Amino acid sequence: MSDRPAARPLRAALLGLAAWLAITVPGRAAEPITWPEESYNPSPAPGDVVLPLPCGGAMTFRRIDLPSAGILDDVRVQLGDAQPELGFLSDRRFEVVAGSFTDTATPGVRYFLMGKYEVTRAQWDALAGGECPNPTMRTRVPQTEVSWFDAVAFGQRYSEWLITHARDVLPSESGTPGFVRLPTEDEWEYAARGGMAVSSETFLASRFPMPSGVPAEYLWYQGTGSAEGKLHPIGLLKPNPLDLHDILGNASEMMFEPFRLNRRGRLHGQAGGFIVRGGDFTMPLDQIRSGMRVEMPYYAGSSGKATETRQLGLRLAVAAPVITSPERLAEIEREWRAMPSSSESPANARREDAALSTLDRLADEAGDDAIRSELRGVGQSIREALVDRNDARNRTVRSLVNVGALLGNKLRTDQQRLLAVGQAIEQVARPALRQLQSRRQDAQTRKALGDAEAQMQQMEKQRSGLEDTVRTSREIYVDTVLSTAGDYSDEVVQAQVPTLKAELHARGSDALLPYVDIFVLHMQRMRDNGAADPQSLVDDLTR
Structure with a gap:
């Protein structure tokens, strides 16, 4: 909201209206409800x-x-x-x-x-x-x-x-x-x-x-x-x-x-x-x-x-x-003023704010009414474009963090499946195979041994496939961490986390909430360290 003299009476009027709306009126106890519940809420729900x-x-x-x-x-x-x-x-x-x-x-x-x-x-x-x-x-x-x-x-x-x-x-x-x-x-x-x-x-x-x-x-x-x-x-x-x-x-x-x-x-x-x-x-x-x-x-x-x-x-x-x-009017004013600003980096925000301030100053100083009006129109158009850009950016950030949480959940699931197959091989299948190999090789033992070797080959093939799956999942997850952290500042990402969590909760996807936090943590580590340790990422997701 402008601080120019012509805008001050309107601002004062808005403040007066807001103060009038906020006047506290003593509350009265609600009348008791005597109707049977089925008449106004036949299907009660939490x-x-x-x-x-x-x-x-x-x-x-x-x-x-x-x-x-x-x-x-x-x-x-x-x-x-x-x-x-x-x-x-x-x-x-x-x-x-x-x-x-x-x-x-x-x-x-x-x-x-x-x-x-x-x-x-x-x-x-x-x-x-x-x-x-x-x-x-x-x-x-x-x-x-x-x-x-x-x-x-x-x-x-x-x-x-x-x-x-x-x-x-x-x-x-x-x-x-x-x-x-x-x-x-x-x-x-x-x-x-x-x-x-x-x-x-x-x-x-x-x-x-x-x-x-x-x-x-x-x-x-x-x-x-x-x-x-x-x-x-x-x-x-x-x-x-x-x-x-x-x-x-x-x-x-x-x-x-x-x-x-x-x-x-x-x-x-x-x-x-x-x-x-x-x-x-x-x-x-x-x-x-x-x-x-x-x-x-x-x-x-x-x-x-x-x-x-x-x-x-x-x-x-x-x-x-x-x-x-x-207070709400002041809050709206603060948010409205901040909306055109870029948060990707403080330097960008300062440059954009400085350019808009210069444009406003030139409009105020213009001696020609047409030029003044044109400059103010340009400034308004730029601010509207910045707001649209920031809205699109925020939607993109929420989508990327959501994808990161989904990828983190998948990586954890893939790693757990790999560990389970590896344990089955090393703790069950391989000892059973060795026991068969050590026994006297009659016809029945040879058949059991052949079946066990075929099962071992199948399980090893499954483990190899899961190793490839885990490797691919880890690479995609790390790439998403790196690209998102590189494109968006921690300030921008953190501002969207509560909204994304609310969306996930509303969709019944509470299981993904921990992975949102882990994905954001991994982006912070990448910014701090300049690189990401793939194994530490997997450890965070599987511990």
Whole structure:
């Protein structure tokens, strides 16, 4: 943020707003939840976040974790479908998603909350202000036949009620409470595909992974083997990898922002109606995909009233303001200023910073307004290019360290197999062969001896092959250590380790976490010593 005189009033206003947001309001104890659990969380799972509602009700949410090395860090993801005939609606495109809340117990991660289920009729009625509903199986079906405006107003009512009556259980950031709203379509699709819980390849599939291989066990769609033309109560089917139920099928779900066409890899500039995602119980299975986008008009042309249909429902998200306190504003400012800087080497960073400072000074001193504007535009373009470069570098570093951890794990496995075969040869097969060779050579002994010699040859061949495998694995591992350490500084690598570990943990790959640390240690040794001792690397991995 600039320190020029013209920018100071705006900065002061931002500080005032941040201070106002951070004002601490005494919390009130949440109202007790009296509804039966099956009415708001029919499939409980570890990590569920349950927030109360009026009337003794509740709504269940799931944490959607995103890797993050800082407030201004975000996740670049590929969304959409690779279907040329519908490319103008949902062609592949890159977007960015970020979390709202920090969890100090989980470094390298920020998160937002997504409704575990679609909003039900009972939950809707609990905030309607009338008589409290009696939660039953009938009121456990998704609330539909409400407009986008109704859904936005519902989020407002719920936010105000939570902040007033249950602030202590509502997630907060820097002392500022979160709020409830419709999800953005990027948040929704990231969560629908499985987020950090799935591999990059699986993330791009048309639907989230379904281990049973039977779609009817995960989503309600048109047909006698599934929905049979009607809505169904929430939570009856299996969830996606983030434990979100009915994220595809049953009721379709409204998004927060307006619809835009896809213009060959990016969204078009015209904002239209609102976005509907997820498909519904009236659609055939082949039309229900994570990337499918549908536009709905805000108003029905026939009646002129806000659009509402029997298929159209909603799922809520919990997010937070971005500038939540004066301290957060200062943190954002520091990160923003540092973003264009290169960290590959201090010398590079100093040269780039000096060049940009010189450009800023020349712009300030320029007597001609056009020249001043041109110089400032050049400086901004350079900074944007540096930010893009650094983002790409960080993704590459995480990928390389991940590969290094995988190679380290493979090298350890190969070495253990080699040791096991060697022990079997020297401690079992060879003594048995010598014993046979020492016995009187009758026909039976000669046959046993021939079999033992053939087995020994086979085992020796296996050992030789494993020795080649270990040698190749070691060479590839050492090359990866050397090339990564040579291309990226320890500072750059270390900054990405918490984020990579969070990604691995989310994918259930905790077994690789020790190998991340070992790979980073080996790169540090290489920088310190100028070379890598292959045998010491193997010893570290196998001890």
